[in-house]
Amino acid sequence: MKILVTGGAGFVGSHVSEYYAKKGDEVIALDNLSRASLLGTDIKSIDYNWNYLKENYDNITLVKEDIRNVNALEEYARDVDAIIHTAAQTAVTSSVVDPRADFEVNALGTFNVIEAARKSKSNPCVVYCSTNKVYGDNANNIKVIETDTRYAFDDGRYRNGLSETFQTDLCEHTPYGASKFTGDVYVQDYSERGEIDAAVFRMSCIYGTRQLGVEDQGWVAWFTIATVLGKPIKIYGDGKQVRDVLYVTDLV
Template sequence: MKLLITGGAGFIGCNSADYFLGKGHDVSVLDNLSRAGTDKNLEWLQKRHPSVKFIKADVRTDQAVLDEEVSKADAVLHLAAQVAVTTSVTNPREDFDINALGTFNVLEAIRKSDNKPSLIYSSTNKVYGKMEELEVLEGEKRYKYKDIEGVDEKQNLDFHSPYGCSKGAADQYVLDYARIYDLKTVVLRQSCIYGTRQFGIEDQGWVAWFIIATSLGTPLKIYGNGKQVRDVLYIDDLVRCFEMVFDKIDKTLGNAYNIGGGPNNSLSLLELISQIESLHGREIEHSFHDWRPGDQPVFICDINKARNDFGWEPKVSPEEGVKKLFNWVQENKELFQ
């Protein structure tokens, strides 16, 4: 398979490239290297796989480059994105240009191509908004849904924040291009992916950020009461999901799937802090601040559609995954200085 990965030097992108290159596929990585850590991820990837092709380009502006690279691909993994809600609030135009316009440009490159490669688009649970109609119960260390275990794909879309709008618009374009132009496009609405080579920051990538910050002695700021719950998914499980979606593209095309840890793999912020404290062997300094706009008290995926359509489910528990990420950060502290 000839695979093009946009945003291929990012956290998910470099892990995906590493996996598919290891399987013997021909992989091209397209990235503008604007995000912190992407240069380090690219260097790591090139050392492991000298055959990887790198294209420095921007999905917002380099349409001719996109057209050329897409015309040579059998499949496209579209990961290039602005990824933080807070950044989208500060700079909504840039957020729109990267997430909505950038995805539209990728779709147009596919539509105009002769080969019509398959496409996986990396969407987000934020397309569902705050889901205020779902009753939530508050426990000692976590919130939980009152009447359901997880949110399925029938949940109404309700974009909150510029980020939710830009990702949601792209999400719907990807689905509609399958209907209108008969393209092999798939949407994965991802929930809290974490793992090695993730340069998490306070605004995004909270599992990695908590581990990085505590390893560097940086006090944690908790926005809200810390009882917010997410289903978390280790990177290896997500990359395996990508492979299975491509392998079953005749079944998966035109569909949106909620992809996360599911009800059996969830963590609250407070629970993660407790787990990291056990790994460090000490208490972690943290303080509480106002809730962030659009923050859901709880989001847990119902992953049954993915399980039924292409046989995927997570294998790495939060305990195992957090420990793997913790050990990687301890062994690579120089990357975060």
């Protein structure tokens, strides 16, 4: 197969690229290498995954390109079997500071991806990395109980988490949640109307190797990095918040 991975130098995207490359497929890892500047960190971190893929896999073609460039996207999607769309502006904090950039990458960029898939002669299927943020603060309306170390949902219906039918609107979102949800709904619509074959993953917290986490995004990695480097870890709230975590290769 031939696979186009948007955000291919990112954490999830580099693992997706590696997975298909190991199977012997041909991979195009497309990334504009913006993670460092989006999150205000040093440039070396994003180079790391890019160089890792370059040094280890002959069957991965690295393309420095932007999903906002419609023409380029259509060209790279021309003859692929699948597009795994992981590229995004990923931090809630950055989305509040610059909502336009967030919208242009997450909402319009996702629209560009599905349009490229729709126009492609090879009819690629699309997998979209969405987020649990699409549920906004509706989750905060579920009653919780406080134990010594953590909060837990009081209502037994949610003990194993929220279902994908959980309400997504009539609540407060963030610009990041809204832009990712826009992409989510568009992918669903194109799929429902039979324009493309697609799937949406509403991921919670993904963790694993080569996650170059910072305080604003990728907290499992950030806790690890801060601990190893002796940097302080700031606790927001009372530290009893609970998140689901999933190992990146299990997600892939």
